[in-house]
Amino acid sequence: MTLEWVHPGLLLILGAWVLPWLEGRVKRVAMLALPGAALVVCWLMTPGTYGVVRFLGQELVFGRVDPLSLVFCYVFSLMAFLGMVYALHVEDDSQHVAALTYAGAALGVTLAGDLLTLYVFWELLAISSVLLVLRGGERSAVAAGFRYLLVHVFGGLLLLAGIVLHWSQTGSLAFGDMGAFSGGVAWTLILVAFLLNAAVPPLGAWLPDAYPEATVTGAIFLTAFTTKSAVYVLIRGFAGTELLVWLGAFMAVYGVVYAVLENDARRLLAFHIISQVGYMVCGVGIGTALATNGATAHAFAHILYKGLLFMGAGAVLQMTGARKLSEMGGLYKTMPITLGLYMVGAFAISAVPLFSGFVSKSMVISAAGEGHRAVIFLMLTLASAGTFLHTGLKLPYYMFFGKDSGLRTTEPPRNMLVAMGLAAAACVVIGVFPNVLYRHLPHAVEYVPYTLQHVTSTLGLLSFTVLGFFLLLRQLDPERTISLDTDWFYRRGLAPFVTLAARGLARLESGVVGEIYEFVMRRPVLGAASLLRKFDTLVVDAAAVGVARSTRTLSQRLKTAVSGHAQHYGLLMAAGFLALVALAMLAL
Numbered sequence: 001m002t003l004e005w006v007h008p009g010l011l012l013i014l015g016a017w018v019l020p021w022l023e024g025r026v027k028r029v030a031m032l033a034l035p036g037a038a039l040v041v042c043w044l045m046t047p048g049t050y051g052v053v054r055f056l057g058q059e060l061v062f063g064r065v066d067p068l069s070l071v072f073c074y075v076f077s078l079m080a081f082l083g084m085v086y087a088l089h090v091e092d093d094s095q096h097v098a099a100l101t102y103a104g105a106a107l108g109v110t111l112a113g114d115l116l117t118l119y120v121f122w123e124l125l126a127i128s129s130v131l132l133v134l135r136g137g138e139r140s141a142v143a144a145g146f147r148y149l150l151v152h153v154f155g156g157l158l159l160l161a162g163i164v165l166h167w168s169q170t171g172s173l174a175f176g177d178m179g180a181f182s183g184g185v186a187w188t189l190i191l192v193a194f195l196l197n198a199a200v201p202p203l204g205a206w207l208p209d210a211y212p213e214a215t216v217t218g219a220i221f222l223t224a225f226t227t228k229s230a231v232y233v234l235i236r237g238f239a240g241t242e243l244l245v246w247l248g249a250f251m252a253v254y255g256v257v258y259a260v261l262e263n264d265a266r267r268l269l270a271f272h273i274i275s276q277v278g279y280m281v282c283g284v285g286i287g288t289a290l291a292t293n294g295a296t297a298h299a300f301a302h303i304l305y306k307g308l309l310f311m312g313a314g315a316v317l318q319m320t321g322a323r324k325l326s327e328m329g330g331l332y333k334t335m336p337i338t339l340g341l342y343m344v345g346a347f348a349i350s351a352v353p354l355f356s357g358f359v360s361k362s363m364v365i366s367a368a369g370e371g372h373r374a375v376i377f378l379m380l381t382l383a384s385a386g387t388f389l390h391t392g393l394k395l396p397y398y399m400f401f402g403k404d405s406g407l408r409t410t411e412p413p414r415n416m417l418v419a420m421g422l423a424a425a426a427c428v429v430i431g432v433f434p435n436v437l438y439r440h441l442p443h444a445v446e447y448v449p450y451t452l453q454h455v456t457s458t459l460g461l462l463s464f465t466v467l468g469f470f471l472l473l474r475q476l477d478p479e480r481t482i483s484l485d486t487d488w489f490y491r492r493g494l495a496p497f498v499t500l501a502a503r504g505l506a507r508l509e510s511g512v513v514g515e516i517y518e519f520v521m522r523r524p525v526l527g528a529a530s531l532l533r534k535f536d537t538l539v540v541d542a543a544a545v546g547v548a549r550s551t552r553t554l555s556q557r558l559k560t561a562v563s564g565h566a567q568h569y570g571l572l573m574a575a576g577f578l579a580l581v582a583l584a585m586l587a588l
Contacts, residue, residue, distance in 0.1 A: 059114065075300045130145050252275050279361055293445055328407065
């Protein structure tokens with residue numbers, strides 16, 4: 001960092017470690033000042049290349065600033081600020097340090113101009129985010145946190161292997177459009193690592209597994225950074241990759257289908273993250289200016305409205321302790337403000353006109369239509385209806401209305417409501433004034449969302465979704481079950497293999513390992529111990545006894561020399577002095 005350019009990510013990462021030394025109001029001010037300063041720094045940045053360092057003959061670029069990186073920097077720093085507002089009441093320094101480090105790492109990924117810098121911040125994303133899961137405290141949170149860490153360490157290894165191969169083949173660590181290396185081993189490894197962080201099935205079970213187990217405030221940060229950082233690097237390096245079109249469309253439907261089966265409120269919202277990221281991945285794959293603009297805009301909008309939705313669900317969890325929809329109901333009586341703010345996020349994710357999702361999601365769907373991709377267009381449209389069915393209707397109905405559960409509580413702390421209010425306002429402003437977002441997108445925008453055909457077709461689709469919801473209401477009742485997707489393989493599918501492996505290891509331990517231990521460890525150690533015991537008895541003990549006897553004999557003799565007369569002591573001192581003088585003269 002220099003006076004001319006300050007890295008906003010390093011500002012958050014280094015500043016986070018100041019918080020544990022502060023207390024009271026000063027700490028709360030610092031919690032807001034750090035992400036606020038990062039947002040200001042991002043806003044003041046101008047396109048260019050900054051923070052260039054020479055390392056191993058390569059240029060490491062910590063600050064590649066262009067329209068694409070800027071728009072992600074804006075939303076990442078903004079969400080870090082909203083998340084810290086939401087967490088002001090939390091007295092856990094470890095969560096705050098991890099959250100700000102996590103946000104800083106996301107900014108580091110966004111500004112990285114080379115693969116090595118990208119990798120460093122990529123790994124920091126995994127390490128800092130897993131702490132927010134582990135701080136959930138429950139046994140299930142610890143288990144989910146370790147699974148999360150293992151998956152992302154594996155993804156990091158894939159990324160590192162791809163970087164090393166790419167470097168050996170090209171002699172360069174620069175990160176940009178990877179299309180020229182399409183199909184190569186390095187290209188494939190890097191792409192798979194990015195897809196893992198984007199939670200593309202079957203690599204995405206870590207997301208609904210871990211996010212619901214995080215702390216109430218930590219989950220807000222988790223929704224914003226890991227998957228959207230992956231979307232950013234996919235736009236940067238893999239725009240126009242045909243495989244991503246189909247993977248993204250599949251994701252959009254996949255997340256909606258699993259949300260149908262879900263009873264846990266935050267897990268339902270987590271599956272919808274997969275669905276919404278699918279739109280972005282699909283837009284990256286289509287690769288046109290409209291599609292990449294749509295992927296970028298939808299990432300921006302999604303961070304805000306998904307954060308708002310998790311804030312609402314987190315507020316209910318904090319005030320009632322309830323996680324399952326089957327345990328809720330009737331909360332509209334005591335949490336009306338939370339309900340109202342949640343519904344703003346629900347309308348935004350459902351692409352209701354005048355809300356942010358309407359002006360961002362439709363760009364990707366329109367890009368599919370302009371590309372004459374009828375199947376993709378249909379899949380994305382159906383996924384949009386499913387999103388409204390579950391996030392906009394099912395979840396709020398069973399959480400706030402439905403059968404009265406008897407839960408009686410109050411609104412959450414004021415700072416939580418303020419954070420939700422700010423996020424809701426952003427969703428409305430972007431929805432009503434789309435050019436506020438459009439003018440920051442990487443390509444010039446000619447798209448007009450508010451056409452008569454677009455508005456009427458959207459309202460018609462939403463209206464039929466509402467009708468279907470109430471006609472099928474009994475079939476949609478949440479059940480007290482846990483739905484497993486590809487995490488079945490490590491939750492249950494691997495259980496027989498683990499048992500067999502444990503038995504094999506037990507036999508190995510009692511057989512080969514036991515014999516090795518007997519001859520290499522046990523017998524030599526016991527033999528050496530026997531020799532040391534004999535040495536201790538014959539030498540050490542004998543020497544100690546001899547010294548003790550000699551000391552006792554000397555003390556007996558000295559005792560006879562003690563008469564109690566001062567003149568005797570004086571004569572002894574004089575004799576001693578004369579003896580010393582005589583020895584000194586002989587020495588000369």
